[in-house]
Amino acid sequence: VPAVDEQIEEQELLSFEWFYRSEYAAMVRLAFVLTGRRDLAEELVQDAFAVCFQRWGAVSGYDNAGTWMRRVVANRCVSSGRRHLTELRLLARLRSERPPVPAMSDGSDRLWSVLRGLPKRQAQVLALVFVDDLSVDAVAETLGIGSETVRTHLRRGRAALAEGLSEVSDGE
Amino acid sequence: MASESDLDGLVDSAREELRFGLDVNPPPFEELRGRRRRRRRVAVAAACCVLVAAVAAIFVASNPDNSETVVAGPGPVEPGASVPIGEEPLPTHLSIEGDAVRGAAVTLTVEGLERFRRQPVELTITTIEPVPTTSGGDRTGTFTLPPAVVDERGAVITKFVVPNALSGADDVIPLVPGDSYLLRINVAGGEVLLPFLVVAAELDHPYVVTAHRGPTECGAPPLEIDFDGKTWVPDVPDAFPSGVDSFDGRFTIVSDQAARFERLGEPAAIFSPGAGYSC
Numbered sequence: 001v002p003a004v005d006e007q008i009e010e011q012e013l014l015s016f017e018w019f020y021r022s023e024y025a026a027m028v029r030l031a032f033v034l035t036g037r038r039d040l041a042e043e044l045v046q047d048a049f050a051v052c053f054q055r056w057g058a059v060s061g062y063d064n065a066g067t068w069m070r071r072v073v074a075n076r077c078v079s080s081g082r083r084h085l086t087e088l089r090l091l092a093r094l095r096s097e098r099p100p101v102p103a104m105s106d107g108s109d110r111l112w113s114v115l116r117g118l119p120k121r122q123a124q125v126l127a128l129v130f131v132d133d134l135s136v137d138a139v140a141e142t143l144g145i146g147s148e149t150v151r152t153h154l155r156r157g158r159a160a161l162a163e164g165l166s167e168v169s170d171g172e
Numbered sequence: 173m174a175s176e177s178d179l180d181g182l183v184d185s186a187r188e189e190l191r192f193g194l195d196v197n198p199p200p201f202e203e204l205r206g207r208r209r210r211r212r213r214v215a216v217a218a219a220c221c222v223l224v225a226a227v228a229a230i231f232v233a234s235n236p237d238n239s240e241t242v243v244a245g246p247g248p249v250e251p252g253a254s255v256p257i258g259e260e261p262l263p264t265h266l267s268i269e270g271d272a273v274r275g276a277a278v279t280l281t282v283e284g285l286e287r288f289r290r291q292p293v294e295l296t297i298t299t300i301e302p303v304p305t306t307s308g309g310d311r312t313g314t315f316t317l318p319p320a321v322v323d324e325r326g327a328v329i330t331k332f333v334v335p336n337a338l339s340g341a342d343d344v345i346p347l348v349p350g351d352s353y354l355l356r357i358n359v360a361g362g363e364v365l366l367p368f369l370v371v372a373a374e375l376d377h378p379y380v381v382t383a384h385r386g387p388t389e390c391g392a393p394p395l396e397i398d399f400d401g402k403t404w405v406p407d408v409p410d411a412f413p414s415g416v417d418s419f420d421g422r423f424t425i426v427s428d429q430a431a432r433f434e435r436l437g438e439p440a441a442i443f444s445p446g447a448g449y450s451c
Contacts, residue, residue, distance in 0.1 A: 017201050024198035029190050038194070050204045051304055058306045072304055079310075103193055108186035130183050131190065144308050162179050 016056045020049055023066055026132060027073050033112050033127045034077035041077075048072045070128065070142045078120040114164035115157075122157035125150055266355065266366045273371055274336045274347055275399035276379040279329065280317075282357060282366075286326030293320045293328050294358040297338065297368055305343035313338030313345030322359065333382070334370065336401060349400070373400040378422040383433060385417050393446050397423055397433065404431055405446035412441070 024045065031041035052059055052069055059065050104112075115126055121143075128139045136154065140147040270278035280295075295317035302310035315338045320330045338345045338353075347353070349372035357364040373379065381399055383406075386392025393405040395412055404423075406412065412419060421435040423443075431443045 020201060020204070021198055025194075025196040028196045029194055032194060033190070042196075046199065046204065053204055055304070055306070068308065071308065075310060104189055105185070107182055108189045111182055111186045130187060133187070158176075158179060162175075165179070165182070 030131050031073050031077050033131050036116055044076050067142050074124045114161055118157055118160055122153045125153040126157045270380055271371055272334050273373045273400050274334050277333050279331045281329045283327045285322045288322045288359045291322050291360050296356040298354050298356055300354055307343050311340030313340045375425055378424045381423040383419045403446040404443040407442045407444055
């Protein structure tokens with residue numbers, strides 16, 4: 001019969017693995033929208049999950065571990081220092097194979113491209129609303145900012161996005 | 173400008189494309205476990221890059237006519253090693269006497285700061301980059317060493333006990349053996365960064381430590397040695413005279429369950445793992 005400590009460790013492993021499998025794709029989608037690169041998105045997300053795994057004892061006790069993960073991923077995607085470190089890791093791994101670039105329509109490409117050009121916070125807010133369909137309050141909780149601030153970023157971000165998309169269209 | 177409904181329609185279709193177009197399968201769970209080592213290696217490489225830039229910056233700041241050239245960068249500092257971080261004319265060295273094990277006393281010497289003689293120096297151990305915290309958000313963990321001054325030889329020598337953790341605002345950020353951190357040296361408005369490696373304790377190896385009387389109101393034992401993340405208590409507390417709050421000596425772990433604490437001129441005392449406590 002395994003010791004109690006071993007049973008607890010086994011249960012924690014199982015709960016983390018379930019969390020990892022159920023949230024991984026959503027996190028990569030969010031990271032892809034914010035970075036524009038699938039390989040970088042996956043690397044950032046896997047790194048965030050590695051951190052989450054180390055801290056699973058604490059993170060699993062949060063009301064919503066997914067919210068914590070989204071915050072970590074969203075912040076890592078817009079942090080230039082972390083992105084450089086992740087790029088270094090990607091280079092260090094020397095993988096010859098690259099994951100296929102997802103096929104997107106021109107409209108989607110333009111939308112995400114203009115979104116990435118917005119100020120960091122606006123881009124994070126719009127990505128969480130557009131990709132994960134989060135409410136204003138859920139975005140506020142995820143990013144650790146006030147709901148009114150989220151509404152302001154959302155309003156300004158949408159306006160900037162609409163303007164940016166028009167400029168792209170006019171340019172063509 | 174695109175209308176609100178145009179934008180909503182575009183967002184809806186882009187979201188659907190993302191869901192079905194970005195076919196993502198998580199890599200095997202086991203792969204995650206190997207990532208931490210890779211992160212450490214790259215972090216150390218990045219720290220070296222930061223170091224080279226920082227040393228160059230401080231040299232340029234102190235040498236406006238750029239009449240001399242600098243500089244080379246080291247790897248992580250091994251305990252007891254003396255590592256050159258610059259070439260002439262800024263031969264700065266960091267050496268650590270003692271092993272950088274949590275709870276052990278070490279003497280840290282930085283040489284090559286001739287330009288800054290008699291200047292006060294602020295020494296801080298920090299994380300290489302901000303790290304996620306349990307309270308949310310990323311923070312840089314810091315631990316400030318005792319204040320020091322560059323002596324006439326251009327050296328800074330300071331003794332301190334390697335902490336168990338760094339502080340980051342309201343968060344406690346544990347120091348992890350095997351991980352690299354930065355030693356930040358602030359002097360005369362400039363800054364030098366050196367890699368600082370924390371190591372795990374080894375069996376049968378003596379370390380310089382101090383046994384303390386802990387706060388008994390918090391459930392602390394009468395005497396304890398907090399070493400490498402573990403609390404050790406004497407098997408015979410009466411061997412230590414009352415009225416004395418701390419005892420310096422050499423601490424040697426001989427097994428998971430036993431350690432030897434030797435004070436000058438006193439017989440060795442046996443210590444065993446004790447229970448944790450908190451206030």
